[in-house]
Amino acid sequence: MGKQQRIKAALLGLGTVGAGVVKTLMQNGTLIKERTGYEIEIPYILVRNPLKQRAVSVSRETIVTNPETFLTDGEVSLVIEVMGGVEPAREIILRSLQAGKHVVTANKELLAKHGAELFKAAHDSGVQLLFEASVAGGIPVIRTLQGYMTANRVHEITGILNGTSNYILTQMERDGLSFAEALRQAQQLGYAEADPASDVEGYDTAYKLAILTNLAHDINLPIEQMTVRGISRIDLQDLQSARQFGYVIKLLGRSRQTGNGISFTVGPHLLPLSHPLAEIHDAFNAVTISGDVVGDLTLIGKGAGEFPTASAVVEDVTALLRHTGHVLRQPVWDEAGTDHRSDSVTKTHYLRLQSSTQEHDFVDRLIARIAENNGAEILHKKRIVNQTQAIMSYIIQGLSMEQMEHSITEMRQENPVFETKGVLPVWEAADHPETNTPHDGLQPYEAAVG
Numbered sequence: 235m236g237k238q239q240r241i242k243a244a245l246l247g248l249g250t251v252g253a254g255v256v257k258t259l260m261q262n263g264t265l266i267k268e269r270t271g272y273e274i275e276i277p278y279i280l281v282r283n284p285l286k287q288r289a290v291s292v293s294r295e296t297i298v299t300n301p302e303t304f305l306t307d308g309e310v311s312l313v314i315e316v317m318g319g320v321e322p323a324r325e326i327i328l329r330s331l332q333a334g335k336h337v338v339t340a341n342k343e344l345l346a347k348h349g350a351e352l353f354k355a356a357h358d359s360g361v362q363l364l365f366e367a368s369v370a371g372g373i374p375v376i377r378t379l380q381g382y383m384t385a386n387r388v389h390e391i392t393g394i395l396n397g398t399s400n401y402i403l404t405q406m407e408r409d410g411l412s413f414a415e416a417l418r419q420a421q422q423l424g425y426a427e428a429d430p431a432s433d434v435e436g437y438d439t440a441y442k443l444a445i446l447t448n449l450a451h452d453i454n455l456p457i458e459q460m461t462v463r464g465i466s467r468i469d470l471q472d473l474q475s476a477r478q479f480g481y482v483i484k485l486l487g488r489s490r491q492t493g494n495g496i497s498f499t500v501g502p503h504l505l506p507l508s509h510p511l512a513e514i515h516d517a518f519n520a521v522t523i524s525g526d527v528v529g530d531l532t533l534i535g536k537g538a539g540e541f542p543t544a545s546a547v548v549e550d551v552t553a554l555l556r557h558t559g560h561v562l563r564q565p566v567w568d569e570a571g572t573d574h575r576s577d578s579v580t581k582t583h584y585l586r587l588q589s590s591t592q593e594h595d596f597v598d599r600l601i602a603r604i605a606e607n608n609g610a611e612i613l614h615k616k617r618i619v620n621q622t623q624a625i626m627s628y629i630i631q632g633l634s635m636e637q638m639e640h641s642i643t644e645m646r647q648e649n650p651v652f653e654t655k656g657v658l659p660v661w662e663a664a665d666h667p668e669t670n671t672p673h674d675g676l677q678p679y680e681a682a683v684g
């Protein structure tokens with residue numbers, strides 16, 4: 235940043251996060267100047283529609299629609315990208331980096347898809363590309379992995395990384411709402427987009443997990459190879475059965491070191507009630523990082539929204555101003571850093587089936603046979619029988635997701651007396667030799683509701 239006491243930044247986007255950034259600089263600009271010695275000036279704000287009414291008052295002359303205005307201004311040394319999407323954000327960031335401008339971004343999708351190209355450009359130009367706001371909003375999880383966990387080997391990261399899905403699951407469980415009703419409520423409150431697919435189908439979590447896994451395990455997870463499951467098929471019945479078995483259902487992103495490389499998974503899991511993330515409700519996010527020296531570290535906070543996200547963006551800016559933007563660990567985005575990976579190490583699963591009222595005992599025997607044939611064990615079971623149908627839930631230990639789905643399909647072909655309504659993995663404590671893993675949570679328990 236040189237010796238100037240005032241830096242000029244271009245802000246790309248003046249939506250939810252952009253307005254939060256402007257308001258934060260208005261509110262705490264003096265404090266930031268006292269602490270860093272720099273005043274931040276924003277002479278350019280890039281938007282799509284210059285006539286739109288804004289949530290914050292800015293000088294009309296700062297609003298631009300052409301990125302050339304700031305790309306060609308040599309006095310602009312910093313670009314803050316909060317516009318979202320892949321293009322034109324990718325091209326503008328790339329050109330900014332190539333022009334020697336530092337970049338702060340909140341764009342997880344762009345980093346998960348094009349991180350390699352952008353980090354290379356930053357490296358080649360000797361500038362910084364900081365991205366704290368891209369994962370878990372206001373929670374400083376990127377800084378923790380980049381600057382704090384340098385003396386630790388990270389064994390595992392497990393996170394509730396999507397506030398919208400967590401809000402929906404919380405409302406379903408707390409108020410007995412269906413998925414559709416809880417989604418509608420989330421949309422009315424502004425927690426969910428008009429098109430909620432990225433949030434509820436797990437893609438947003440997958441982008442964030444790819445970024446965290448990269449920093450934690452030095453591998454570039456190709457998101458197109460990830461099996462991503464969302465919460466749209468979760469039924470109230472699943473949440474109720476899970477609770478009776480001693481679990482809560484959460485949409486998790488999880489990556490961990492195994493004997494065969496890095497295992498990763500994105501999808502709804504049954505999490506033991508004793509796990510710290512089981513207590514994370516509503517739109518909150520949380521991430522548990524397990525390091526070989528520090529043990530388990532859980533960070534909790536607001537994962538989205540105007541101010542939590544703006545906080546992460548502006549903290550990245552102040553890190554640059556304090557010259558501490560030079561982080562110790564950078565992401566590995568090239569294929570050379572890629573390790574073996576698989577997402578099928580979980581051996582405990584929840585299963586929900588439906589049959590006619592008359593067939594439930596027979597179905598029960600079929601499931602017992604599947605477990606026996608595969609050397610697996612039924613840890614929990616429950617059934618609800620009414621006049622028209624029977625709903626049976628099980629937790630079976632000793633079968634991978636593929637084995638479970640294969641066995642059930644085969645059994646159903648021979649005996650088409652039941653329908654599979656859901657198969658979900660159960661969170662299992664990983665076997666880390668150097669750390670304590672207190673969240674076992676798999677004590678056998680049986681509940682039968684007639």
Ligand SMILES: NC(=O)c1ccc[n+]([C@@H]2O[C@H](COP(=O)([O-])OP(=O)(O)OC[C@H]3O[C@@H](n4cnc5c(N)ncnc54)[C@H](OP(=O)(O)O)[C@@H]3O)[C@@H](O)[C@H]2O)c1
Nearest residue numbers: 247248249250251281282283316317318340341538539543
């Ligand atoms: N919202 C959150 O809670 C949150 C949390 C974490 C990360 N993020 C990330 O932060 C970024 C911004 O999110 P947001 O919620 O603030 O989005 P938003 O409210 O939709 O705002 C996007 C802004 O970018 C501008 N923009 C979009 N495309 C443009 C283009 N092609 N050319 C010029 N301007 C363009 C829009 O201009 P107009 O206003 O003129 O349309 C708008 O001002 C995204 O990457 C998102 O994933 C958001």
